[in-house]
Amino acid sequence: MKAPKTHNIYSPEYECMSRDALRELQNERLRRVVKHEYDNVAIYRERMDAKGIKPEDIKTVDDLRYLPFTNKTDLRDTFPFGLLAVPKRDIVRIQGSSGTTGKPIVSGYTENDVEVWTEMVARAIVAAGGGKDDIVQVCYGYGLFTGGLGAHQGATRIGAMTVPMSSGNTQRQILMMKELGSTMLCCTPSYAIYIGETVRDMGLDPKKDLRLKSGCFGAEPWTEEMRQRLEELLDIDACDIYGLTEIAGPGVSFECLEKKGMHVNEDHVIPEIIDPVTEEPLPYGTAGELVFTTITKEGMPMLRYRTHDICVLHDEPCACGRTTVRMGRITGRTDDMLVIRGVNVFPSQIESVLVSVKGVSPFYMLIVDRVHSTDSLEVQVEIEENSFSDTVSALENIRNEISEKVKSVVGISAKITLVSPKSLPRSEGKAKRVIDNRKL
Amino acid sequence: MNMTVKQISVFIENKPGTMVSITDALGTAGIDIRAMSLADTQDFGILRLIVSDTEKARAALASIGCVTSVTDVIAAVLPDTPGAMSGMVRLLAKNNINIEYMYAFISNTDKKAYIVLRIKDTDTAVKVLTDAGFSLAKSIN
Numbered sequence: 001m002k003a004p005k006t007h008n009i010y011s012p013e014y015e016c017m018s019r020d021a022l023r024e025l026q027n028e029r030l031r032r033v034v035k036h037e038y039d040n041v042a043i044y045r046e047r048m049d050a051k052g053i054k055p056e057d058i059k060t061v062d063d064l065r066y067l068p069f070t071n072k073t074d075l076r077d078t079f080p081f082g083l084l085a086v087p088k089r090d091i092v093r094i095q096g097s098s099g100t101t102g103k104p105i106v107s108g109y110t111e112n113d114v115e116v117w118t119e120m121v122a123r124a125i126v127a128a129g130g131g132k133d134d135i136v137q138v139c140y141g142y143g144l145f146t147g148g149l150g151a152h153q154g155a156t157r158i159g160a161m162t163v164p165m166s167s168g169n170t171q172r173q174i175l176m177m178k179e180l181g182s183t184m185l186c187c188t189p190s191y192a193i194y195i196g197e198t199v200r201d202m203g204l205d206p207k208k209d210l211r212l213k214s215g216c217f218g219a220e221p222w223t224e225e226m227r228q229r230l231e232e233l234l235d236i237d238a239c240d241i242y243g244l245t246e247i248a249g250p251g252v253s254f255e256c257l258e259k260k261g262m263h264v265n266e267d268h269v270i271p272e273i274i275d276p277v278t279e280e281p282l283p284y285g286t287a288g289e290l291v292f293t294t295i296t297k298e299g300m301p302m303l304r305y306r307t308h309d310i311c312v313l314h315d316e317p318c319a320c321g322r323t324t325v326r327m328g329r330i331t332g333r334t335d336d337m338l339v340i341r342g343v344n345v346f347p348s349q350i351e352s353v354l355v356s357v358k359g360v361s362p363f364y365m366l367i368v369d370r371v372h373s374t375d376s377l378e379v380q381v382e383i384e385e386n387s388f389s390d391t392v393s394a395l396e397n398i399r400n401e402i403s404e405k406v407k408s409v410v411g412i413s414a415k416i417t418l419v420s421p422k423s424l425p426r427s428e429g430k431a432k433r434v435i436d437n438r439k440l
Numbered sequence: 441m442n443m444t445v446k447q448i449s450v451f452i453e454n455k456p457g458t459m460v461s462i463t464d465a466l467g468t469a470g471i472d473i474r475a476m477s478l479a480d481t482q483d484f485g486i487l488r489l490i491v492s493d494t495e496k497a498r499a500a501l502a503s504i505g506c507v508t509s510v511t512d513v514i515a516a517v518l519p520d521t522p523g524a525m526s527g528m529v530r531l532l533a534k535n536n537i538n539i540e541y542m543y544a545f546i547s548n549t550d551k552k553a554y555i556v557l558r559i560k561d562t563d564t565a566v567k568v569l570t571d572a573g574f575s576l577a578k579s580i581n
């Protein structure tokens with residue numbers, strides 16, 4: 001059962017503010033946070049001094065461009081407490097990410113930071129149709145990872161019945177969903193699809209056996225085609241939600257039921273799009289790297305934090321009534337970029353090819369290797385169960401179509417390997433879609 | 441009257457052990473393989489099977505994660521005369537009937553040679569073949 005397309009708004013006083021009033025609020029909060037950062041965080045002070053900038057030089061959002069950037073490496077280098085802007089005793093929560101290589105990163109939250117984050121997620125769940133009468137099943141992992149606790153706090157805040165399932169044990173997830181009559185789901189989109197497939201495998205009909213109506217899905221990039229599949233499998237409205245631990249966690253931006261881009265919580269963060277190479281700000285409507293400056297965070301405020309996510313910002317008014325800027329889907333990562341035979345390749349480009357080909361699923365794996373000093377790219381993709389026929393030519397046609405499209409979109413030729421449905425890993429966290437075997 | 445038999449096609453990734461797990465799964469489920477043919481490319485293959493119990497075989501294959509599809513194919517008895525095979529193929533060609541693929545096997549029970557034909561327009565082919573006096577199997581025992 002899909003959610004009725006209502007537009008409930010959790011904090012209309014901020015989410016529907018006039019652009020002028022919002023800009024005024026941002027200016028004032030930015031001035032305050034820059035001073036706080038300069039006074040309390042050595043790295044920020046040194047970098048501003050090096051650029052010859054004093055906090056009083058920053059008067060409005062337009063002055064952001066003069067401020068130095070912050071990178072993930074800064075969080076690693078100063079791990080764990082080097083970027084704290086308050087005494088350690090004022091920190092009430094640590095969240096972080098395990099990090100695939102080397103040191104983890106953590107972020108410290110004051111009581112107010114947890115409060116702000118909770119409100120951001122509450123706004124997201126309400127925008128996805130949630131309210132006091134809902135039963136929200138959270139199957140993001142709980143722990144240092146912000147997904148589980150973030151969704152949990154937000155759902156609890158709006159007075160929904162919150163079910164802290166965490167991730168994994170899919171059959172049990174589904175039984176609880178059925179018995180409790182969960183109405184909303186919060187997890188990664190790939191896990192939600194896996195839940196949907198398992199629901200079908202168990203012989204259940206979401207229309208009859210489940211009461212789900214919508215959900216907030218994030219923590220990994222996904223596509224419109226994955227949304228369609230997810231919405232069909234579970235008969236729900238699937239809203240995108242975005243966030244990162246460095247800024248707060250999930251809820252930094254979120255989709256309303258219009259599903260036309262994620263509203264940024266601009267009273268708490270200022271988004272910018274920059275050219276990843278020249279580092280110059282780009283206008284709305286142009287794709288580039290997303291950069292966030294937090295303007296209410298106390299514990300570990302972030303100054304022009306480079307997300308390395310590629311997307312577009314736009315400020316056309318939304319039918320839901322919110323006035324905040326929206327960000328489009330994350331279409332790539334500046335650091336996911338693979339250089340194969342000298343060509344820049346984004347996994348998202350391959351994904352866009354695969355979703356346009358009938359007969360294959362959006363699950364894929366890219367395998368990059370180097371044989372006799374030549375790079376090779378293999379694309380493994382699952383064939384779709386219902387479209388498998390008995391002729392070799394049908395499968396060869398699919399392969400050729402993918403091969404030609406990859407060549408025209410990416411500019412290099414790839415070996416296309418068709419594999420059985422559900423044979424590629426479904427991840428419960430961020431999906432790993434690239435294996436680079438090159439020994440450089 | 442239905443003059444075709446059910447054939448199961450199985451998608452096979454080209455990696456070691458796949459065929460073993462398929463034959464094991466069918467054996468465990470007590471399914472007899474009447475006929476089998478493998479079409480393969482460098483990277484994948486399609487195994488085509490005619491078995492004693494199609495639905496049971498599909499279930500057994502699904503349980504080990506195989507994708508399958510079922511197709512109606514024609515199984516024609518090949519007369520024990522020289523040139524019978526080329527006569528059949530020529531007959532179909534003359535009637536503009538395209539053979540997508542074909543394979544042969546010998547039945548364990550009646551010891552006759554059969555030709556399995558996969559043809560898009562099965563009905564026309566059935567008519568052409570039966571009109572020409574070929575006998576078609578309704579099932580393979």
Ligand SMILES: [Zn+2]
Binds near residue numbers: 318320
């Ligand atoms: Zn909206």
